Amino acid sequence: MPDAELLRLDHQVCFSLHAASRAFGGVYRDALKDLGLTYPQYLVMLVLWEHGPRPVKAIGEQLRLDSGTLSPLLKRLESAGLVRRERSTQDERSVTIHLTPAGDELRTQALPVPRRMLAATGLTIEELRTLQGLLARVTSSLDEA
Amino acid sequence: MPDAELLRLDHQVCFSLHAASRAFGGVYRDALKDLGLTYPQYLVMLVLWEHGPRPVKAIGEQLRLDSGTLSPLLKRLESAGLVRRERSTQDERSVTIHLTPAGDELRTQALPVPRRMLAATGLTIEELRTLQGLLARVTSSLDEA
DNA sequence: CGCAACTAAGTTGCGCACAATTAAATAACC
DNA sequence: GGTTATTTAATTGTGCGCAACTTAGTTGCG
Structure with a gap:
């Protein structure tokens, strides 16, 4: 297949993925509006609902997000009263994220x-x-x- | 299927799409580094390479992007010397985006x-x-x- | 004609994604 | 034990995505 034709196909494929991702984001945005969550925040909450308290690092590995994304995101969840940060006593570099009662309760609304x-x-x-x-x-x- | 199980599946599916989209973005980032383009900028260039000069509105419709995203993106492409803005004389609300010779030439590198x-x-x-x-x-x- | 409704592009503000850097704590090694 | 390397979060800076708003130009209707 010639390069020029591949360029057109690439146009189609990478655009499709891009568009689908944003279309999902848009519908999630609506669905999550009542919960006061964004789509990435919802992903973090899903991890916590399923697995319980987890260090930032573990959440990052599961969602492929680094601290540059997670730190401010978790700060927003904290100021929304949904999670609590707790620095580990064994390893003081590590911060474990816990659900608050409100955060735990939000699961019911998310079902x-x-x-x-x-x-x-x-x-x-x-x-x-x-x-x-x-x-x-x-x-x-x-x-x- | 019970809600709780669906919640787990949702976790899997929405995460998969999110992850795939970002994985694509990462590889494109590498592939486009030499061209000095980001992934969304590449999408815009693909449109221009394929169709020639187009008003901002048409580009936005094709890529599902609004002026809030396109205006600053096009400004960056312009200051990189790849495109040129030209306000239409028939309808002065409309701005048509043209490739510069450098922008046209970049297609060769993108092939x-x-x-x-x-x-x-x-x-x-x-x-x-x-x-x-x-x-x-x-x-x-x-x-x- | 004159005024209201609409449209195109731009601007602002917020949140996410990611690279690069920094700070602090721990681990590894001689 | 003390120095170096590694690890964990946080921070900074840039760019995208989108909602809400602004500005300027066009259209339509009485």
């Missing part, structure tokens, strides 16, 4: 969000899983490059 | 980028097209919601 998102995508659960698998595969390939 | 990206994804061209189709379908569903 209907995924169903709403699922409906918005227009895909079945199986298709969603397929998409997820494909994306995970691409991501791991890209990480090696 | 090998897609092949490099394709290799980095680890997908075949057919798989890429499939992924693109799936994403486009999701995006259009999300747009209606």
